[in-house]
């Protein structure tokens with residue numbers, strides 16, 4: 001079987017790429033190893049810039065009941081117990097089982113093929129070294145599928161991007177391990193029930209943060225991250241979160257129940273390697289397109305899926321799938337500002353974590369934000385508008401952060 005484009009993975013990045021290609025009349029298939037629909041372990045926070053940048057249509061999203069809950073604030077809780085509520089453009093909380101299926105339906109409605117329970121095992125190269133297809137294992141056994149272009153969208157555990165020479169294997173410090181759960185019995189009132197809630201505390205989420213994202217009908221998505229600590233049992237940390245006195249107040253003890261839980265890694269060092277080669281491009285988590293402070297990757301997955309598909313369309317038009325042509329994809333996401341944004345976020349994050357005492361650093365950060373409204377809003381931007389800031393970070397903000405905040409944080413060493 002010959003396809004113009006084969007996509008490995010049908011999460012947000014793969015489904016978006018499939019849709020854009022199919023809309024342009026390209027013969028495209030996406031393989032996913034999961035039995036669909038599956039629920040990717042995730043906080044399910046869809047940032048506002050997914051809609052304002054035109055990647056998805058909010059009204060259609062609403063009409064199709066993909067929205068579980070719209071939030072309007074960011075809530076931060078320091079280890080000291082000090083709290084901050086910042087008005088933000090808001091994030092839309094979704095159930096990934098519903099959200100991802102919606103994205104795949106958009107792709108198949110446009111004419112893409114999606115085949116589940118089929119894992120892409122290896123690349124095939126032609127005599128010139130170009131990627132020219134894949135080996136898959138699905139219900140029909142092992143098969144070879146030919147492609148002109150391969151888009152690798154198979155998430156953080158991608159082996160294909162390594163085999164394709166795009167990046168090296170992750171180092172242990174390149175990703176955080178998260179535990180996530182969907183709960184019932186969440187009973188808070190506004191403004192907290194309308195807030196994306198972030199808690200920093202070394203004892204609950206070592207070198208990372210814990211979250212509660214409210215959902216409709218007294219449900220919520222809760223989770224913790226662990227980074228740079230060889231902790232084998234993230235779920236124990238998540239249970240510890242639910243036992244904290246400040247957290248228990250949010251729950252109706254008689255109704256509180258975890259009805260789904262899972263653990264999963266998330267890349268948090270930004271993009272590593274080159275995102276294109278002869279006949280191949282890498283998108284989404286597979287390449288590390290995740291904002292290093294907050295771990296937001298849905299926006300970048302959708303964006304890079306779209307940009308890679310647009311480059312593939314141009315390459316197919318001229319019949320040239322070489323890296324000389326596919327490098328346009330890399331240029332487009334750099335031009336968009338993702339690289340600059342990730343570097344900036346990494347610098348900020350490392351300022352907090354590498355300060356030596358994350359609890360103390362974060363207490364200072366919250367005190368700094370409580371000093372004035374400008375600082376507070378800036379912190380809101382850093383946390384919830386990370387990637388939209390990319391490329392548009394006003395120089396005076398960088399200066400203010402560099403001169404005022406970073407020295408404060410490093411003085412907690």
Ligand SMILES: Cc1cc2nc3c(=O)[nH]c(=O)nc-3n(C[C@H](O)[C@H](O)[C@H](O)COP(=O)(O)OP(=O)(O)OC[C@H]3O[C@@H](n4cnc5c(N)ncnc54)[C@H](O)[C@@H]3O)c2cc1C
Nearest residue numbers: 009011012013033042043044045120154155284285297298
């Ligand atoms: C706990 C957690 C919480 C998060 N919370 C948020 C959040 O609130 N907001 C946010 O924006 N981001 C969040 N993220 C990040 C977000 O989940 C990812 O950035 C996003 O899902 C990336 O999309 P993707 O399509 O690149 O990869 P994925 O969503 O991981 O999709 C990859 C797909 O590829 C398939 N696959 C894997 N291997 C193969 C193979 N060999 N062959 C075929 N198919 C394969 C998988 O089954 C999967 O469907 C979170 C991540 C984690 C782990």
